[in-house]
Amino acid sequence: MSNHALPAFITDEKLVELYKQMWLIRYFDEKVDQFFAKGMIHGTTHLCVGQEATAAGSIAVLQEKDKITSTHRGHGHCIAKGASVDKMMAELFGKVTGYCKGKGGSMHIADVEKGNLGANGIVGGGIPLAVGAALTSRMKNEGYVVLCFFGDGAANEGSFHESLNLASIWDLPVVFICENNQYGMSGSVKDMFNIEHIADRAQAYGIPGKVIDGNDMLEVMNAVYEAVEYARSGKGPVLIEAKTYRWKGHSKSDAKKYRTREEEQEWRKKDPIKRFKEYLMEKGVLTEEKAEQLREEAFREIEDAVAFAEKSPEPSLDTLLEDVYA
Amino acid sequence: MREITYLEAVREAMSQEMRKNQDVYLLGEDIGVYGGAFGVTRGMIEEFGPERVRNTPISEAAIAGAAVGSALTGMRPILELQFSDFITIAMDQLVNQAAKLRYMYGGKGKVPMVVRTPAGSGTGAAAQHSQSLEAWMAHIPGLKVVQPSTAYDAKGLLKAAIDDDNPVIFYEHKLLYKMKSHVPEEPYSIPLGKADMKREGKDVTIVATAMMVHKALEAAKELEKEGIDVEIVDPRTLVPLDEETIVESVKKTGRVVVVHEAVKRGGYGGEIASIIAESEAFDYLDAPIKRLGGLPVPIPYNPNLEKAAVPQVPDIIKAVKETVQFK
């Protein structure tokens, strides 16, 4: 476990909170997985079980005013950015109380006012948006940084390259964080890239690039904090590649024929929640009982979210045409 | 009254808004000291500086997305796409992002941006620099689509587009850039969704867009000599479309020719024709609705071929005569 200097606002209490947040993220997606498997919610969803540290850790070091752009695998980002699990679950249930009034679903949860510029159903679609938001920060002198999430697959989209270049030439306050979970759907990074690290591409755009262990909360927090402050200072964007692994299939469940059971077991051993708990206990800020209690709390909160979603009303058909135009 | 060109009218609308509102800025390829491919932004970087007249790399996806992202966070960007053909590269950001964010987010957030882009044939720029793809954009809920045909309209509609809280695709026809008309110096706004009667007549309605408005006016002059009194409706904006003005005109004349430069197949003329057929005007139709549009070919290079690919004045005259012959 790495042990860097963290920002002052990452107190011991905050660390314990983050531990619970990781469970909240995990239970949220486990519950969603269960519902999809049962056919209780329709459409599709992408689960980030196993990737809790990249979401919780990187967003933890942001300031309130900082913004994020998320991806199709974005429930963790949402929860970390302070979203209500009730409203998220309601959205997945298609209810009017959901973040998008039931019109967005899993892939489009956003909370623009809180700086979550939204998940995105298009691979790489959110990257130019992050650049634009960073441009606003620059032009309006608002001082915020945009943390731009995307996956390994998106790094092969044109928008990734165009956006890194654009952000670079304009020195925009944006941190590109690639959650490399090893597979773009079924495409392994081993097959889809001829380089070892996606972060190496930063060099091509004249910006710093860094590879980190995405399952290590501390390392994520440290690296992202450093990058965010670098960007905030006007030096321009940074590219971080966080190596991680999604425990579940690409969307909902899949047969996972593209990978081996052994590989999955290897990664499960690197469970980011377990590792963070060990760190906190070692640090003496978390006991086994407390850990168990927080896990229980997280579980109950998700159960409550489900109850909230279930009892929430369906959107009226009258709302169908609302909000196409401002 | 003062006369300026269409190009100057576009520039004036942008400059006046930028002087007034710090949130309005330009981005696009070669719009800096070069002044843009057609010189529309010439002189603007000198007045507003490189921060607000942002010369971009040739990255249509990124600059379109950057415009969307900045609009979503409080700016009012005007993106110049050098040729409207390049909208293909920016398509995801316009269609999947700009058009949908607000709706997907349940009514939160808005994307007040303008994509200005020169369209149309007639310059010999051939297949990849001469298209009229407005029907693509008009098809997308969440986008607005504007096609001004005169300098006066261009200025007023561009101000309305900049003031609008939605993504607006603003098509400028290359052949119109040098066309002059009376344009007031003071800022004014022409509401989006308000068609303009470019000529009043009683025998037949021509619904024409952009360059075709002028070809229709020329045709009308010829037809007048033969006693055919043509009314010309310029929708000016395809989305929102002023259905009422079109329908009322057709109710009056009972005959209609819809003409646009874009390829007829799948073109917006089909939409206009259908709206007429579905409307109250149906009962007043005394001849089949006629559509004129580009032939289903890429725009060719050779000037004679290029002209033949899109409707010309004689084509409009012929279509009108066919439509009124049973009067």
Next chain:
Amino acid sequence: MAKEIFMPKLSSTMEVGTLLQWLKEEGEPVDIGEPLFEIMTDKINIEVEAYDRGILLKKYFQADDQVPVNQVIGYIGERGEAVPEEPPILSEGATEPSGQKTEPSAISEDAVEGKSNENGKVRATPAARRLAKEAQADLQSILGSGPKGRIHLKDVQQYLETEKEQPKASPLARKMAERENIDWKTLQGSGAGGKVMSRDVIHAVPAQASGQKQEQHEVRKKLSGLRKVVADRMVQSAFTAPHVTLTSDVDMTKAIEMRIALLPTVETQTGFRLTYTDILIKAVGTALSRFPEVNVHLEHDEIIYKKNVNVGVAVAVQDGLIVPVIKQVEQKGLAAICAEAKDLSKRAREQKLRPDELEGSTFTISNLGMYPIDAFTPIINQPEIAILGVGRTQEKPVVVNGEIAIRPIMTVSLSFDHRVIDGAPAAEFLAEVKRILENPYEMIL
């Protein structure tokens, strides 16, 4: 496909028929040849038989409705088959050659086919359809000027314009309206295509005279059926032909002698007794063959000299009178005339005459000799131009060769249409009739 039931055209002069009664109800089966409905023409009541087998699907008109010939009055077809709610409006072209033909456009090759109607569907623009619907015009009747006969707005407008010019009131209705000082144009027509009929004028009269309290217990009977036909025809004749009536006394002594002489022969030949009417027919026929200017029809402004002498004889029937015709009198002998006249008058009373037996007369005899009537002013049976009224034969003192003698005298009254002939030739004709009757043997030569 349901088959149309038409108002038949039963005579060359028949333009409308009055529907007297339907003999079948809607929904009832009908066989070919079965009597389907009864009509009255300007001359006769007749039962019309079905031409098709099936179910009577629709009756568009009711008893006493006057219906133009060729108008569809109903449909026969299969049970449940759809038929129009409203009767198809009769096109102008169906009864007479269309006056106005639109030139096909020179520009369109397609326009050469002027037929817009295929499989019962009409090719018409929406605007044309709207106007036709508003004006209750039948698109089937309108000639389209567009490609493949497509009907345009202009075609409907022209059609309506032509319609407007056509009289929309029957001549009788106009006359009656004039007499009652009513503007018929203000009346709602009950006839086909909104035509104002005399009944509409009649209905309008009490309406206009409202305020005057009607006397109670007054029996009112609608002028209808044969009565109405007679009325219309009489009015038509009385108001169009300037009638002049000449009377003359005929000494019937020799005619009576001749009848008595011929009675047994004729009876043997025909089984009928020779009557004075038969003798009158032959006498008049003989005179007419000598006076071709009287043996004419006046149609519009044309005098038509008829080839044969066809003498009609007015026969009183229930609620009216009809006029069977003895054709080619000039070629027939008294026996033949006798036999024919008996047969006709018998069948007339039984209402069993064929339409062709009621048409083609060139002159009419109206005999009131069985009543104590001497002379009267008969009304011409148009399009004829003269009629002979026959009074009783009475023994009267007359001066013969300077001595008073008692002779059987019959008064005859000739009404003639002064538009066609004048007093002198009419008098000469009547004198000839008189001369023949007083010297009757020449008629049998």
